[in-house]
Amino acid sequence: MENQINNSKMQVRLPLFLALALISGILLGATMFGGGANMKKVISGYEKIREILTYVERDYVDTVNTEDLIDYSIDKMLEKLDPHTAYIPAKKVALANTQLEGGFDGIGIEFNIFKDTIYVVTPLSGGPSEAVGLQSGDKIVEVDGKNVAGIGIDNLGVFKLLRGPKGTKVTLGIKRRNAEKLISFTIIRDKIPSYSVDASYMIDDKTGYIKVSRFAENTYKEFREAMLKLNGKGMQRLILDLRGNPGGYMDRAINMADEMIPGNPKIVYTDGKGYRYDSEAKAYITGLFEKGALIVLIDEGSASASEIVAGAIQDNDRGLIVGRRSFGKGLVQAPISLTDGSELRLTISRYYTPSGRSIQKPYSPQDANKDYDKDLLERYKKGEFFNADSIKQNEKLKYKTAKGRTVYGGGGIMPDVFIPLDTTINLSYLNELYNENIIREFSLNYYNDNKANLSKMTASAYIANFEVDEALLSQVLKMADKAKIKYDEKRYQSAKRYIQQHIKAWIARSVWGTDEFYTIWNQQDEIYEKALQLFEKAAALERGEF
Known part of the structure; x- marks a missing residue:
């Protein structure tokens, strides 16, 4: 007798899987090969x-x-x-979209998970956690009466517990x-609110600095606000820092580039199937910074939308690109919401x-793009x-900028001025301090213990005069010894000035x-420091002189 099949999760999700196969077949196969015959193969395949x-x-x-299958x-x-077409299960979509949202409903903290414990890095200014008195360095050990320490919680687990609809309540048990x-x-x-312009300040009376960490929902709005602020302070030249920026929304990148490129030259174009x-x-608007020396900082972590901005600035000879070769992502994805709440991000x-x-670097679907991740x-x-x-450019992919400079395609944006990593500095001791959370913990403790005195100082006075002296360093070394x-001595001396700088910067962030x-963090940054010497070249x- 034939077995009966009950209506299960598999029956519910199978049409979704087949629909996804059909979408892929239509967009990636049938259109290319002409419909009819290929569609029969697609239908036969998902049957x-x-x-x-x-x-x-x-x-x-x-x-x-079967859902996992x-x-x-x-x-x-x-x-x-x-390498960039991806499927995101429904339970992970919210987390995946977090970085690009302009805001979310939650309690308003920046947190860190260390040794299986949730630490409050800082309560966000004006948020509900700050209002009730949460402090930097607090440990969240209970949420609504349930223990959350030592249970292997991850970022997704924290989001599920702490985020929720506006107006709802959550009770935290805090170890202080x-x-x-x-x-x-x-x-x-x-x-x-969620911010993607991390910093905007004047380096001196004519030089502005803007750090953009990603191209999210509100990035262009934040960028304009930063530009208006710096223009109001007399900015005549600008460093735009896109290092470590993985990209995001393409239109935000286009709008940002348009603020700096005069006239109406091309910024970017796309070519798809059909x-x-x-x-x-x-470019079409009268931008906020169309005149003035411009330097854009990039590195191997600058990808996608970051490369659109850097490429447009470079190809239009608008500014100088400084740093190291960018990531090399030249593919555009469209998010496709599926019926069960999951998402297909299709190139x-x-x-x-x-x-x-x-600027897309090579990839090989034949070996599941394994070498791509190792690039x-x-x-x-x-x-x-x-x-x-050491960088070998493909002479077959040689192009000319608007004013005739040679640039190359096929693997990221090559900077106009290359700045190497400094091989003379050994920061292994500093890295170990970070691995044990000592730099952050010491900085938070110092801030909490000295909050009254720090609040009396101006930021400029702190930056100019505060010193992480030997007495403070001895406390750091005691914490390091306790952490085994x-x-x-050689490793410590090599890292010492960076330990001092990082602690000073983290304390300033809390205040x-x-x-x-x-402002403090960049003081020993080799790319940043070199860029300050390149404004005449920019x-x-x-x-038009080069």
């Missing part, structure tokens, strides 16, 4: 998948999670496309330094800089981070915010 999954659920000897099958299917008992706080969730996803963007086109170059490590091994001569970090943090480029 085969349906049969296999049905037999597995009904007849397989052991109990299996479907997710795994989707991932493996997409591996045969490109020097307090014997847990302190209970009931917090009413509220709308929490004409549906082809587009071209040109729909390639983008090209104004000169016509694609940055290979760059390091080949010495590319230390010597520009082996002391080595004043990210502008003051980066000005000459703007004049």
Whole structure:
């Protein structure tokens, strides 16, 4: 007698999987090869998948999670496309979108998980956690009466516990330094803004600095506000820092570039299958900084939308690109919401800089793009981070900027001025201090213990006069010894000035915010320091002299 198949999660999710296969077939196969015959293959293929999954659920000897099998099958299917087409299960969509949202409903803290404990790095200014009295350095050990310490919680778990609709309540059990008992706080969730312009300040009376960490929902708005602020302070030249910026929304990058490029030259264009996803963007507004020496900082962590901005600035000879070769992501994804709340991020086109170059680095779907993920490590091994001569450009991918300079495609944006990593500095001791959370913990403790005195200081006085002296360093070394970090005089001396600088910067962040943090943090940054010496070259480029 034939077995009966009950209506299960597999039956519910299988149509979704088949629909995804159909979407992929239509967009990636049928259109390219002409419809009819290929569509029959697509339909036959997902009928085969349906049969296999049905037999597995009904007849397989052991109990299996068919939902996990479907997710795994989707991932493996997409591996045969490109490195950036991705499937995001429904339970992870909210977390994946967090970095690009302009805000969220929650309690308003920046947190860190260390040794299986949730630490409050800082309560966000004006947020509900600050209002009830949460402090930097507090440990969250209970949420609504349930223990959350030592249970292996991850970022997703924290988000699920602390985020929620505006107006709802959550009660936290807090372990505070020097307090014997847990302190209970009931917090009413509220709308929490999320910022992507990390810092904007004047370096001197004519030089502005803006740090953009990603291209999120509100990035362009934040960027304009930062530019207006700096213009109001007399900015005549600008450093735009896109290092470590992984990208985000393409239109925000286009709008940002338009604020700095005069006239109406091309900023970027895309080329997809057929004409549906082809587009071209040109400058068209009177921007806030169309005149004045401009330097854009990039490195191997600058990708996608960051490379659109850097490529547009470079190809239009608007500014000087300084740093190291960027990541090399020249593919555009469209988010496609699926019926169960999951999401397909499908590559729909390639983008090209104004000169016509694609900066997408090579990838190989045949081996599931395994070498792609190792690219940055290979760059390091080949010495590319230390010597520009280690970078081999493809002479077949040579292009010209608007004023005739030579640039190359095929693997990221190569800076106009290459700044290598400093091989003379050994920061292994500093890294170990960070691994044990000692730098952050010491800085938070110092801030909490000296809050009254620090609040009386101006930021400028602190930056000019505050020193992490030997007495403070001895406390750091005691914490390191307690954490069983082996002391080595040579390693310590090599890292000492960076330990002092980082502690000073983290304390400033707790007192004043990210502008003051980066003002201090950048003081020993080799790319930043070199950029300050290159403004005459940037000005000459703007004049057409190079």
